Amino acid sequence: MTIFFAPLRLAPRPTEPQESLWKLVLEVTPIQWGFYLVGWLAWTCDAMDFFSVSLSVTPLSEQFGRDTTEITQAITLTLLFRSVGAILFGILSDRFGRKWPLVFNLILVAVLSLGAGFCNTYQQFLAARSLFGIAMGGIWGLSASTALENLPVGLRGIASGWLQQGYSVGYLLAACISLKLVPAVRPGWRSLFWTAAGVSAFAALLRALLPESAVFQKARQAAEKHGVVSERDKTKVFLHETKQMLKSHWLLVVYMILLMTGFNFLAHGSQDLFPTYLEKTKGFSAHDATIATIISNCGAISGGFVAGYLSQYLGRRITIIIFLLLSGAFIPLWILPSSFGALAAGAFCVQFGVEGAWGVIPIHITELAPPAFRATFPGVAYQIGNMVSSASAQIEATGAAHLTTMLNGTVVPDYAKVQGIFIGCITAFTVLVTLIGPENHSSRFEKHRAAFDQGGGSDEAYIEEEDHEQSVDVEDKDSQKASEERIEQHESASTEKVPVAV
Known part of the structure; x- marks a missing residue:
């Protein structure tokens, strides 16, 4: 049962001696590493493309003859359509498996990113990025389920932090390509889209070489043992269990959408127009703005890794709140200075907090989700939150156009003030939503039945527990039968020993 307004608490103390972190890492098999690294790479590619x-x-504005606000419509449309992809690919993954839905998803991302690089008109570009949003929407849920479900429970917190920072690594790689490759080649901005498409195609190839998730295969075998064998029956059961799950967890759906709305507003509000803010309001060159972006992403990667690790011991919600408050504390350093060093330091610290809190999200919402729907449920909540926050860039661009400041005697848009107010309000909202929410620390979702198994929609439908109960029943019957046989043998022996009267 989901309990809202749950008290903040530390992670429960383990009842059995726990293996050290390094021992757990060394025990991870090559196939498990493969699953995790491919999930991480898929999310990294997603960020590069986005x-x-x-x-x-700036080059897109020059190419298509549009201002910044109009160019940011492409970002808005991408975010709007991501929820469609999350529903489509999440359902395919929970119904048919982790492997081929992710392979197809990555190929689609690669094709659409490649196509965006060939667009010659503004309308073509908007259409390509809208379709790209559908493809992009499926990646997160499939990446998280592929990466986390096969790992030991004790590693999932730190693995979650590093998985989520694939997004920052993708941003970092895109910034490096933009810094070095784009100015050096004739296609210019197009080369960034084409390079990102190539990396996504490579990730699809790697996922195709790996087998199906071992956890998903185990759940599928259990369903077939329970009599759900044909694909038609599996689909019928899947639809029935989905309906039952939504009836039971509709309030959790609303909560997770609110949570992910706050997180997505926070991420997009602090990242999407950061290079534009430094160029337009602070007067930096495109080169220096890109360098500052790289530094901020180094902070993001560090924060996600540290927060994911701490969440194993402090609990998911406590860790999220600490890092959100940390990001809020450094907003003044983000917007007030004018020197490169101070602004870069502010960007590092703010992103350390923002992406630190984000680093806990993959495992937190996967543990909260109904276990049989851990590809669909978190992915859809994530992307609906993205849809609600899709206008972040346009809100900031419009606000900055109306709130102006002076730079070297010239009137310029005041992105600093707009982003400071925006990020501060969203941070407060996200802290509040996290406070009132539930927590399900270290749930054993890898032991759960599949969504196409009878009763799979229930949170308590665990494969091992059911098998254990069956084995206990068999042992009890065997024990009872053995006891009856011993009693019969004892009575027979007693009869034989009765002395006969002469």
């Missing part, structure tokens, strides 16, 4: 627009706002 932030290609953020890093190319």
